[in-house]
Amino acid sequence: MEAEAAKLIGAGIACIALAGAGVGIGQIFGSYLSGALRNPAAAGGQFANLLLGFALAEATGLFGLVMAFIILFVF
Amino acid sequence: MASQADTDTGGGLAVDPMHQFEVHALVPIKLGGLDASFTNASLWMVISALVVALVLMVGSKKLVPGRLQSVGELAYEFISNLMRDVVGEKGRPFFPFIFTLFVFILACNMMGMVPYSFTVTSHIIITFAMALSVFIGVTVLGFIQHGVGYLKLFVPSGIPMVMLPLLVVIEVISYLTRPVSLSVRLFANMMAGHTMLKVFAGFVVALGVLGGWMPLAFMVAFTGLEILVAFLQAYVFAVLTCIYLNDALNMHH
Numbered sequence: 001m002e003a004e005a006a007k008l009i010g011a012g013i014a015c016i017a018l019a020g021a022g023v024g025i026g027q028i029f030g031s032y033l034s035g036a037l038r039n040p041a042a043a044g045g046q047f048a049n050l051l052l053g054f055a056l057a058e059a060t061g062l063f064g065l066v067m068a069f070i071i072l073f074v075f
Numbered sequence: 076m077a078s079q080a081d082t083d084t085g086g087g088l089a090v091d092p093m094h095q096f097e098v099h100a101l102v103p104i105k106l107g108g109l110d111a112s113f114t115n116a117s118l119w120m121v122i123s124a125l126v127v128a129l130v131l132m133v134g135s136k137k138l139v140p141g142r143l144q145s146v147g148e149l150a151y152e153f154i155s156n157l158m159r160d161v162v163g164e165k166g167r168p169f170f171p172f173i174f175t176l177f178v179f180i181l182a183c184n185m186m187g188m189v190p191y192s193f194t195v196t197s198h199i200i201i202t203f204a205m206a207l208s209v210f211i212g213v214t215v216l217g218f219i220q221h222g223v224g225y226l227k228l229f230v231p232s233g234i235p236m237v238m239l240p241l242l243v244v245i246e247v248i249s250y251l252t253r254p255v256s257l258s259v260r261l262f263a264n265m266m267a268g269h270t271m272l273k274v275f276a277g278f279v280v281a282l283g284v285l286g287g288w289m290p291l292a293f294m295v296a297f298t299g300l301e302i303l304v305a306f307l308q309a310y311v312f313a314v315l316t317c318i319y320l321n322d323a324l325n326m327h328h
Contacts (some may be wrong), residue, residue, distance in 0.1 A: 008297070010316065042123070051307055052307075052311060052314060054307070055304070055307040055308060055310070055311045056126075056265075056311065057313075058264070058304075059259075059260040059264055059308075060262060062260075062263035062267050063259060063263060064262055065261065066262075066263045066266070066267070067269050069266070069270075073093060
């Protein structure tokens, strides 16, 4: 296999990490919603934690995307 | 890098998505063997700092605040509440540092959303320099506060002796990767977001008048998300710095 082709395939495979970020973000918002519907009075106070969890989960997936960029543009 | 990107991965796109991250010297300065040029990155850092100074300092200081003064007071209260919740009273002396860090990162991220501007925080060397200085500062502070006792941070309490050697190694590794994860989180979010916007801008051009409105509508929504992310990442950076500071100031073990 050509090195160029292997590089492109590797970058594509590295992007699978974003699937985990999708699961994580879905889990965070789903859990928040079910918790908020059970106890709407406490929901407002946890909104900052919701956004924090969203940002942390999204960033973890983006590490995979950075690996893809490194494979594409550095090597 | 740009020429290589053009030939290797341009892939028929009308625009090179990585072109926006290029650093070039505006005023070349040579100090001995070092390249200390005033680059476009330096220029946008100065602009961000000036915007912050404009919002926080210019304008009247009244008991009943005007619009500009309200923005400054909101930012102050926001970080003040955050520090009171996470660090407690012992963290008060470090408020100016966290506030400066938050406001500078926020200004850099937001200036990056202006078209044709340069996103300072999309370069890992800048975020890593900030994260490393936080890491070194917190470590030194921990040793000043607790002496050698700060090493107890690596020994979790209530663990069977058999597990201890393994857990200490894991704790040390997780402590040492803090600056890397802190910096890569900010850098990756900024770079990925701006690259994605640029790629979709290429789709708008490629699809023309008939189909171009679809990626355009997506881009409008995505720009909104990017502004949210720009704020959130500055917030996350400040929160995590506060958590590290809390570890050093109030040890739980």
